[in-house]
Amino acid sequence: MENKFRILVCVKQVPDANALVYLNDGIPEYDEKTVYVINRYDEYALEEALQLKDCGLTSYIHAVSVGPHRVQKALRRSLEMGVDEAFCIQSDDDRLHNPYVIAQAITQFAQQNYDIIFTGVMSEDAMNQQTGQLIAAMLGYKHATGVTELSLNNTTITITRELDAQESQMYELPIPCVISVQSSIHKPRYPSLSNVLRARKQEIAIIKHDLITSTGKTKSYFTMPQKTTQCQFIEGSISQKVTELYTILHKNAVL
Amino acid sequence: MSILIIADVKNRTINPSTLEMLSAAKKIAKNNTMPIYILIPFGNIGGDSYCSSEFKTFILDLNIEQYSAHVLVKYISSVIREVNASYIIGMHTPFSIDYIPALSVSINAQCITQIHSLDVAERITVTRGSHAGKLDHHIVINDTPIILTVLPGSFEPYTITDVQTQHITTIHIPEVNKHIYCNFITKDMKDTSLDEADVIVGAGKGIGSRENLSLIYEFAKVFPHSAVAGSRIVCDYGWLPYSKQIGITGKSIAPKVYIACAISGSSQHVAGIKGAKTIIAINKDPCAPIFNVSHYAVVADIFEFIPQFIDFVQNNA
Secondary structure, X not given: OOOOEEEEEEOOEEEOOOOOEEEEOOEEEEOOOOOEEEXXXXXXXXXXXXXXXXXXXXXXXXXXEEEOHHHHHHHHHHHHXXXXXXXXXXXXXXXXXXXXXXXXXXXXXXXXXXXXXXXXXXXXXXXXXXXXXXXXXXXOOEEEEEEEEEEEOOOEEXXXXXXXXXXXXXXXXXXXXXXXXXXXXXXXXXXXXXXXXXXXHOOEEEEEOOOOOOOOOEEEEEEOOOOOOOOXXXXXXXXXXXXXXXXXXXXXXXX | XXXXXXXXXXXXXXXXXXXXXXHHHHHHOOOOOOOEEEEEOOOOOOHHHOOEOOEEEEEEOOOXXXXXXXXXXXXXXXXXXXXXXXXXXXXXXXXXXXXXXXXXXXXXXXXXXXXXXXXXXXXXEEEEEEOOOOEEEEEEEOOOOEXXXXXXXXXXXXXXXXXXXXXXXXXXXXXOOOOOOOEEEEOOOOOOHHHHXXXXXXXXXXXXXXXXXXXXXXXXXXXXXXXXXXXXXXXXXXXXXHHHEEOOOOEOOOOOEEEEEOOOOOHHHHOOOOOOOEEEEEEXXXXXXXXXXXXXXXXXXXXXXXXXHHHHHHHHO
C-alpha cells in the first residue's frame, strides 16, 4: 500500500471516576482535589491511530483537545503515547459543553487536513455520544461509531461496529472519514521511556477559541439524580447488614 | 408541529423498545394536539405492524443491508421537513446513535442524547444523567425542532391496539450507491447462563483485579441458580468475556435478583438491568449512582461484606 494517512485524534480530558462533584448554587463544581485524566474511550482512539503508525501507514498523527489550560496534561500524555503533534483549542470556560459547540471548534481546526479523524465512542463524564457524528456531518465526511475492528485499503476503510453482545455490522467507508472507536478494540499502550523523554521537549500548540456557550434554544439546570426506585438502605454493623440481606434474599425465594 | 419517531433496529428487525418512544411521544403530544409519525428506516425489518389510525407510518424503501448513516440522514431529514417535525425521537442504542445526532447538522437542531425522563408543563423539560451519572441535567426546551434520544427502559412500552396498514406510506429512494453493502455478523451465543439464572451477580471496576473475581464467583455459588456478569469496563480489562457484559452494548438481563458488586452504575449499565425484579447494590461509596436504581442498598466494602455473607449462609443453611 502506498498511501500514508494524515490522522487526527480528538482527546477529551475528564475527571477520574472518583471525582466528587457538588452543586454550588445549582452550578456543578468538582472538588479541588479532582484528578483529571484522558477519557478512557479516547485512549482507545489514540491506540488505534498508533497501531496504524506502527504499521507505517501514517504520515502524521495529531491530537487535539478542547478545554481550559489543564487539558494540556491529556495532550502531553497523548504525545507520550506516541502522537506526533498536539494542539490545544483553549477556552477558559471550564463547564461541560454542548457537543455541537465542541464539534464546531474541532471542525474549524480540522478543515481538510486529515484523512481519518478518530474519537472515542463517548466521554465518561458527559456521555453524549455525538461529537464524532457531528464532526463528520459538519465536514461532509462519512463516519462510523462503536468501531471494534478496522483495516485500511487504499482509499477506503473496512470497519466492524458493535451493536450488542451478539451482533455487529461490517462495511466499507470511503476516506476521509470519522471513526469513533469502542473500547473492545486494542488495549491502550503505556508510554515508552523514550517517548516520555521526547514528549517532555515538545511544544503543545495553543489555539485560543471562544466557545459559544448558549444558543438560547434551551435552558438547563442540574440537580442530584432522581431516584427511580424506593431504595432501602440496609443499616447497622456489617454482621447486621449480612443478616438483613440474607432475610431479604430469603423472602425473594432465591436462598 | 408534529412528532417524528425513528424506529430502532435490533437483530435486523424492529426493536420492540420502539414502543417506549411512542409513550414518550404521547406525553409530549399532550392532548393529542400534535400528530405523531413513525419512521421505519428500512423496508425489510418487519415494520408493517407499527401502524394504526392513531399515527401515520413512513417506511423508507431501503434494505437493512444497505445501511449507511449518510443515506439515512439524507432521507430522514427530508421527512422531518415534510412533516414539519418539532420533536424527533430516536432510541439511544448503538444502532440508532450512529446516525441520529448527525441529523442535527442537516436540520440545524440541537440533539440531546440519552434522556431518561421528560416533564411536560408549559415547556417540555428533558432529563439526562450527567457528570458520570453523579448529577441529573435538566434541559428546558425553548425552541424546536429538537432531536432526542431515549435511554432504553425509561418509558413503558405503548400498546398499539388497532393495526391498520392503510396508514403506511412507503418512501421511494431514487438510487443508492450500489457499493453500499453492510454485512451483519451474528455471534453464536451458546452461553445462555445469563438468560436462565435466577440470581445474577455483577462485578464492577471496584473489584480491582481479575484475581478478585474469585470472590464474586464464590458469592454467586451461594445461590442455587446463579451466574456471574460484569460491567463494560470489567470486560474491557479482560477480566470477563464480552458475552458476560451487561448494558446497552452488552446483554439486557431479567433475573429475579441482580446483585451489583462494586459497580458505580453508569446509565449504559443501568439500561441493561431494568428487567431485574429486585436490584441489590453493594458499594462502599454511599453516593454511587447505582443506589438510585436499586431496591436495596448495602454501603460496604465488598471484600469485607461478601466473605461474611458467605460464612453466614454456610452456617445457617
